[in-house]
Amino acid sequence: MSLEVSQLTVHHGAICAVNDVSFSVKKGELVAVIGSNGAGKTTLLRTLSGLNKATHGSATWNGHNLLHSKPERIVRHGVSHVSEGKAVIPELTVSENLELGAIWRKNKKESSASKAEITAIFPRLGERLKQRADTLSGGERQMLAIGRALMSKPEILLLDEPSLGLAPLVVEQIFQTIRDLATSMGLTVVLVEQNAMGALKIADNGIVLNLGKVAVTGTAQSLIADPQVRAAYLGY
């Protein structure tokens, strides 16, 4: 069980957003992908979940080819993507947003996570099941977005900037939950973050992207200790 990305290259028109990127993630590993704005982090995730098309290279999860496949097929291979910006549907209730995550399994009568399991992880969602998602706070929306992804019982979670626009205390709470998911449920996580320090603190390994290329990789601890990474991304 592993994610293997090899020589992945993605273009937006003439611009090369992801350039010859290779890395691998083992089962149960939490990997932080950090880098500044425009480094290609989001494009990388969107390509792995089938939203963007690759120009070159390969990417597989458990041997399933992730390129040249549609998002609705990729999620069936156990890959769940929480896209950038609190990916919930505001017009639907909290409960409906959660059900949405399990809908393809339900249609096939396969077992999915129950709402009770998700609200055990995020108790605040449990109190708001009947509310519309647009009445939630930013932090609650992010919890809902992650909860929706978990409903499909994924094996690997692709998270795009869960800390975006949230208060520091909420960010800490969400990062802690992500760490717990990897540790206790054996979930594999690829965490894309601008908040480099917060992400590296909970990650096992880290990848630094710069202008679409892999600049540095290593254990999260070694990246935190790396003077260049500290100067460029951690701000001290």
Place this chain on the structure above:
Amino acid sequence: MIQLINTLLIGITAGSIYALMAIAIVLVWRSTRVINFAQAGMALLSTYFGYEAMVHLNSFWIALPVAMIGGAAVAAFIELVFMRFLLKRSAHGAISGVAPIIATLGLLGVIRSLTSSIWGGQDVRIVGPVSNVGYSLGANTLAFSPLKLLILVTVIVLVLLLSLLFQKSNMGLSLRASAFSPEIARLSGIRVNGVRTLGWSLAGASGAVAGMFQTVNGNGSFSPDSIEFSLLLVSGFIAAVIGGLDSLVGAVIGGLVLGLVISFVLMYINSSLFFIAPFVILLIVLFVRPQGIIGAKAARRA
């Protein structure tokens, strides 16, 4: 007094038919963001399917589902082989926003001439399953017949079924999620393309019922040039806009409002304003409440 009651009854019955047409337009708008001017043409074609079923099987209760299934199939066919391709081709460029809408106008013309060439231009008849003679109330005759009652009840049942489907089923959740956020829907494993075809099919079936009822609620005869179908297109479209274009509840309210207003104008002001009244209402709504009666945000619940 009796005139007031009659005006209300006529308005509600006609309005319920406009509501079905408005629902068809809303369903297509929500699933593909296209205003489907061909909807009345599709309803016309479906009504001919119903007419054929009447001719061969002589039962309105078989003809109605035949029209619905035929309408759903035609709509699915148009979405699959025509609109999907067109939307992809016209996604960029100067006329990207209007190209699909103009295409549906072309489609309306194609369907009308197609029906003309198959069934000819002269009127054909569909007879309703029950009498269209009004109930009597004392010495007066109401403008409300067993047929109108049947139309009203059928529309209410269909609207309730449709809202149950949307609110309570997985299929409904897929339809709503795909309309609000195709990307999140796809990431949740929903085959959004298939859901779009489904949205068009439901619209086709809904429009078919509107066409059948519009015909039997009138004098029972219709042709490709029937004024009934022009009225159906105009009213359905205006009712959908009044209702905010995004809401099934809004479409029903819009249809009823329109039916009542037209009925009152006919009865109390001047029957020559018949075709102008809907447009005046449309303009007033657009000026006063451009988001429709049901606000854009609230609309998306149902």
